[in-house]
Amino acid sequence: MLVRAVMAASPLPFYHCWRARLGPVPPAALATLSAAEQARHARFLAARPAQAYAGAHVFLRAVLGHYTHQPPAVLALGVDARRKPVLTTAPPLWFNLSYRADWALLAVSNQGEVGVDLEAIRPVAGAAALVDYLFSPAERAVLRAAGRSAWRALFYAIWTRKEAWAKCSGMGLALPFAGFSVARRRGSAIAWQVPGPGQLQGFVVDEGHAGALACAAPTAVSWQHFDFPSRLPVAALPFP
Structure with a gap:
């Protein structure tokens, strides 16, 4: 599978966008979150935002675990001087997460800064x-x-x-x-x-959600889109 080949050959430049449909989070998956993430999850007063937060961060850790070949629970996540989330362990990866109640998007690259946004069209x-x-x-x-x-x-x-x-x-x-x-x-x-x-581009997540990706690359790049947890490639239509 393409994504596995790229993960195994990290010197190859890549720009990947992952999407995950959010739903109930099993207790075993919740256990992969850090103590700080679990504490934040517990502070949510409403069930749906709590579920979205947990699902998105379980998804984040699971995908980054594939790239780093580390169990999701042991990944060291922090923030830089700008308060932007970073992965503090090798190999160097840049990533950005966006989520709403039903979907989460994660941009990952080994080439430089990335940004992603996801919005429900309402x-x-x-x-x-x-x-x-x-x-x-x-x-x-x-x-x-x-x-x-x-x-x-x-x-x-x-x-x-x-x-x-x-x-x-x-x-x-x-x-x-x-x-x-x-x-x-x-x-x-x-x-x-x-x-x-x-680079900057917009795309369709589904009929009710729009997404956009940004990267700091000076020349045109080709984003590859993948579904989670299947890891299968998906087509991303331009939006609008």
Whole structure:
């Protein structure tokens, strides 16, 4: 299987995106979380967010365990000076996790910083104020020109790309979101763009979720998408 071959030959450059459908987490899987992760899981007051957190972090540890050839429970996870999660053991890997109630996405590379975002496509509360505050003038123009039926998909296509880019940079929400653009009008069409050196792309997770990936690579890269726990390759259609 392709993913196993790449894992076994770590000098080969790779950019992988894993997806997992979240559900109930067996006690044996919960036991792979660190003491800090288990304590955070216990602090959730609602069952569904607790389940999503546990499932996403069990998924994170299981996938990283495949790359490092270590049991998930012994992986040493920490944060860097920017508070971005890092793997403190060899081999060097860069990763980023995003999850919602039903799905989790994990970007992994041995080449440099990556970012991933996952959003459920649903009505946007306070949409006008959110767009005015967090979207650039060019992005607002894209949304103004969109028909009513296309507005929501475009909103999430822009938002997921902005989030993935911010996470790749390590700044997260500290990045001035209205100060950079991932989309602009080009005549009657939309031109997707990267706000700095690197790559950025959006894709469909399922009919109700959108995703986006960012990396710091200066030249074009080919992301490979895999399902968890099957490890089978999956197709990722562009979004929107």
